[in-house]
Amino acid sequence: MSTQRTVYLNGDFVPEADARISIFDSAVMFGDMIFETTRTFHGQPFRLREHLARLYVGLRTLEIDCGLTPEDMESATLATIERNRPCFADGVDFQIVHNVSRGPLGIYQPVFPQGLQATVTINCWPLTWHLAPLAEKYGTGVHAVIPQQLAVPARLIDPKIKNRSRIHYQNANLQVRKIDPQAWALLIDEDGFLTEGTGSNFFIVKENHLLTPEPRNVLRGVTRQTVLELAARIGLPCRECNLEPYDVMTADEAFFTSTPFSIMPATRFNGHAVGAGVVGPITQRLMEAWNALVEVDMVAQARLYAEQVKQGQV
Numbered sequence: 001m002s003t004q005r006t007v008y009l010n011g012d013f014v015p016e017a018d019a020r021i022s023i024f025d026s027a028v029m030f031g032d033m034i035f036e037t038t039r040t041f042h043g044q045p046f047r048l049r050e051h052l053a054r055l056y057v058g059l060r061t062l063e064i065d066c067g068l069t070p071e072d073m074e075s076a077t078l079a080t081i082e083r084n085r086p087c088f089a090d091g092v093d094f095q096i097v098h099n100v101s102r103g104p105l106g107i108y109q110p111v112f113p114q115g116l117q118a119t120v121t122i123n124c125w126p127l128t129w130h131l132a133p134l135a136e137k138y139g140t141g142v143h144a145v146i147p148q149q150l151a152v153p154a155r156l157i158d159p160k161i162k163n164r165s166r167i168h169y170q171n172a173n174l175q176v177r178k179i180d181p182q183a184w185a186l187l188i189d190e191d192g193f194l195t196e197g198t199g200s201n202f203f204i205v206k207e208n209h210l211l212t213p214e215p216r217n218v219l220r221g222v223t224r225q226t227v228l229e230l231a232a233r234i235g236l237p238c239r240e241c242n243l244e245p246y247d248v249m250t251a252d253e254a255f256f257t258s259t260p261f262s263i264m265p266a267t268r269f270n271g272h273a274v275g276a277g278v279v280g281p282i283t284q285r286l287m288e289a290w291n292a293l294v295e296v297d298m299v300a301q302a303r304l305y306a307e308q309v310k311q312g313q314v
Contacts, residue, residue: 002309002314003074003087003098004016004086004087005087005123005124005125006075006084007019007046007080007121007122007123008076008077008079008085008120008121008122008123009119009120009121009305010117010118010119010120010121011120012083013080013083016123017174018113019123020111020193021101021119021121021281022104022108022119023195024104024105024108024111025103025104025105025119025276026101026102026103026105026309027099027101027103027119027260027297029105030059030148030165030167030295031163031164031165031166031167032062032101032102032163032164032165033099033119033163034055034058034064034099034100034101034161034162034163034164034305035061035097035099035100035101035162035164035292036051036052036054036055036097036098036162037051037054037095037096037097037098037259037260038096038097038098038259039093039094039095039096039127039259039260040081040093040094040096041067041093041182041279041294041295041296042093042294042295043085043088043093043094045077045096046082046179046294047065047222048074048077048096048257049074050222050225051098051177051222052073052077052098053070053072054220054222055073055100056070056073057161058161058162058163058233059100061158061161062098062102062163064101064118065102065105065118065252066100066118066120067117067118067120067273068071068120069097070312072294073120075094075108075200076120076122077096077098077122078223080096080122080124081096081124081125081296083145084124085205088123088124088126089216091124092127092128092164092302092305093126093296093301094124094125094126094127094173094283095124095125095127095130095259095260096122096124097121097122097123097125098117098120098121098122099119099120099121099122099126099157099164100118100120100121100294101118101119102118102119103116103117103118103119103198104116107127110227115182115311120270124174126314128308128309128314129232129309129314130261130307131162131260131261131302131306132302132305132306132308132309133306134264135262135299135302135303135306135307136300137264137265138242138264138265138279138299138302139299140266140267140279141265141266141267141268141277141278141279142182142183142184142256142265142266142267142268143180143182143183143184143266143267143268143269143271144183144185144186144197144202144248144254144268144269144270144272144274145176145179145180145183145184145185145186145269145270145271146176146185146186146187146188146245147171147172147175147176147185147187148166149172149175149176149185149187150167150168150187150188150189150190151188151189151196151217151218153189153190153194153217154217158219159195159196159217159218160215160217160218160219161221162219166198167200168187168197169199170187172185172187172198172200173185173198176206179310184197184198184200184256184264184266185197186202186248186269188245189217192244192245193217193242193243193244193250194213194217194243194245194247195213195217195218196213196217196219197256197258199258200231200256200257200258201213201218201219201221201223201224201256201258202255202257202266202274203227203254203256204243204247204248204249204251204252204253204254204255204256204274205250205251205252205253205254205275205280205282206250206286207252208236208237208238208282209237209238209239210228210236210239210282210286211238211239211240211241211243211247212224212228212238212239212240212243213240213241213242213243214240214241214242215240216264220257221257221258222259223255223257223258223259223262224267224286225265226290226293227257227290228262230286230289230290230293233289234285234286236282236286245269248274249269249270250272251274251275252274252275252282253265253266253274253275253276253279253280253281253283254266254269254274254275254283255283256284261298261302262287262290263287263290263298264296265280265283265284266278272290287299
C-alpha cells in the first residue's frame with residue numbers, strides 16, 4: 001500500500017506535501033473560495049454529482065470561471081480518487097475535497113508572467129481521523145450549545161453557497177468550547193430562529209414528527225436532503241420550518257447531519273437533556289435506514305477507526 005497521496009492542482013497531480021497556493025490568491029486575501037466535501041462508502045463517492053452541482057452554483061454566483069466544465073470536474077475527481085485509492089487500506093473510507101478560487105488577484109499579475117488563472121484543487125483524506133473521535137458519541141450523543149455568535153443571514157452572505165469565508169463558524173466553536181470543551185455549536189439567526197451547526201444541519205423529533213430549520217438561512221446539505229428522503233421512505237412525517245431554542249428544549253430527540261459523520265445524535269442542549277437524554281428511537285431508525293442505504297454501519301466504522309488509532313495502526 002502506497003502512502004504517498006497526490007492532489008489535483010490546476011491540471012497536474014502533485015504530492016500532497018507539495019500542494020501549494022499563492023499567498024496572493026483571492027482565497028487567502030478574501031476567503032474567496034467555493035468548496036465541497038464528499039465522502040466514500042466502500043470506497044465509492046456518495047452523491048458526487050449532487051455535490052458538484054452545488055459547487056458549480058457557487059462558482060456561478062461568485063463569477064469564478066474555473067476553466068472546467070462540470071463533466072471535466074467529475075472526470076478529474078474520479079482520476080484523483082483512482083490515483084489515491086492504493087494509499088488507503090481496505091475498509092478505510094475517505095473524503096474528497098474540492099477547493100476552487102478565482103486565483104491570484106490582478107494587482108499581483110507581475111508575479112505571474114504565465115498569466116492568472118483560477119485555483120482548482122481536489123484532494124483525498126482518510127476519514128479515520130474525522131470519525132475515530134466520534135465513535136463513542138454515536139452512543140451517548142453530543143451537547144448542542146447556542147453561542148453568542150449569530151448565523152450570517154442570507155441577505156448578507158447566502159449560506160446556501162458553500163464558501164470558505166467562515167470565520168463566524170470558528171468564532172462560534174471557540175465560544176461554546178469555553179462552556180463545554182466537547183460542545184457542538186448550534187447557531188441562531190438574528191430573529192432567534194435555529195439555523196445550523198458549524199458545518200452541519202440540525203433536526204429535532206417532536207411527537208413523532210421530524211422537524212428541521214427552513215432552508216432560508218442554512219446550507220442545504222446533501223446529507224440533510226438524504227435524511228429527508230429517508231424519513232419519507234420510512235413513513236416519518238417531516239417539515240422544514242422556523243424553530244426556536246424552546247423547540248429543542250421541548251423536543252423528544254435531536255441530531256446533527258453532515259457528510260463525514262452522516263447522523264450524530266444530540267442528547268443535550270444548553271446544559272439540559274433533550275427528551276430522555278439518550279439516543280431516541282426515531283434517530284436510531286434513521287441511522288439504521290442510512291446504514292442500509294450506504295451499506296455501511298456508521299457506528300461500527302467509527303469504532304473500528306478509533307481502535308486503529310488506539311493501536312497506532314494509522
